[in-house]
Amino acid sequence: MNEAGAGPVVRLTRVSRRFGDRDALADLDLDVHRGERVALLGSSGAGKSTLLALLNGSLRPTGGTVELLDQRPDLLGARARRRLQARIGTVHQRLDLVEQVRVLHNVNAGRLGRMSTATALRSLVWPTGMAEVRGVLEQVGLGWAVHERTERLSGGERQRVAIARLLLQRPELVLADEPVSSLDPARAAEVLRLLTEVGQQQGAAAPTLVVSLHQPALARAHCTRAIGLREGRIAFDVAAPDLAEHHLEELYVL
Numbered sequence: 001m002n003e004a005g006a007g008p009v010v011r012l013t014r015v016s017r018r019f020g021d022r023d024a025l026a027d028l029d030l031d032v033h034r035g036e037r038v039a040l041l042g043s044s045g046a047g048k049s050t051l052l053a054l055l056n057g058s059l060r061p062t063g064g065t066v067e068l069l070d071q072r073p074d075l076l077g078a079r080a081r082r083r084l085q086a087r088i089g090t091v092h093q094r095l096d097l098v099e100q101v102r103v104l105h106n107v108n109a110g111r112l113g114r115m116s117t118a119t120a121l122r123s124l125v126w127p128t129g130m131a132e133v134r135g136v137l138e139q140v141g142l143g144w145a146v147h148e149r150t151e152r153l154s155g156g157e158r159q160r161v162a163i164a165r166l167l168l169q170r171p172e173l174v175l176a177d178e179p180v181s182s183l184d185p186a187r188a189a190e191v192l193r194l195l196t197e198v199g200q201q202q203g204a205a206a207p208t209l210v211v212s213l214h215q216p217a218l219a220r221a222h223c224t225r226a227i228g229l230r231e232g233r234i235a236f237d238v239a240a241p242d243l244a245e246h247h248l249e250e251l252y253v254l
């Protein structure tokens, strides 16, 4: 059903996630539809990273149900869950790049989820589809860096390598955990524009993106919807252009 874009990309029903005696998320109901660009706002510890980990199937809820692309990750076997996760692209705060290898190898890792294990291993030594790798690097402005060692790139450039890897993965849902917190305003805007493009290449009418941010102006400019989390609960859920000062006060006033 979701291939046709009919059902929600994400459906959370009464979801909780407890760590020890602390609820990181409590009683959350949330649908995200194809084409939405959702900004997650909230102070440190509000539950944004926990929510994103539930949305890529890497964390299980302790209560309620998580449905991603019409499937329940907790009911899938390991192989089926990996197939589902290959359809979801995540940019973590720590980027998960292998620093010592050339940029092309990090980018090429984006398609490993779509390959057999043998092909994936072979491609780590003899990369295939170099034109495609070059293409996505050019798309993020790093055409020159194909053969550079990843560790030689700046923080902003490494960020764009991680996005090029996503472009190659062609995910149906893009998740990003504070992808612009260390970037200057111009680069932050560029990264958000690129994340939006990752979804657009799917040929869908519009991308589906969930991104945690600390900058309300970026949420207004790049997202369609803004969700505020406070102490693991949804404090507001509004159209991004309607995000106002009083919403932010709900989140950030101690």
Ligand SMILES: Nc1ncnc2c1ncn2[C@@H]1O[C@H](COP(=O)(O)OP(=O)(O)OP(=O)(O)O)[C@@H](O)[C@H]1O
Pocket: 019, 020, 022, 023, 024, 042, 043, 044, 045, 046, 047, 048, 049, 050, 051
């Ligand atoms: N693996 C874990 N073990 C124990 N507690 C955890 C774990 N992960 C998150 N928490 C707790 O859950 C709560 C929510 O954390 P989370 O990282 O989701 O917040 P956040 O909004 O992403 O914060 P930040 O903006 O600082 O990244 C916090 O109290 C945190 O300490």
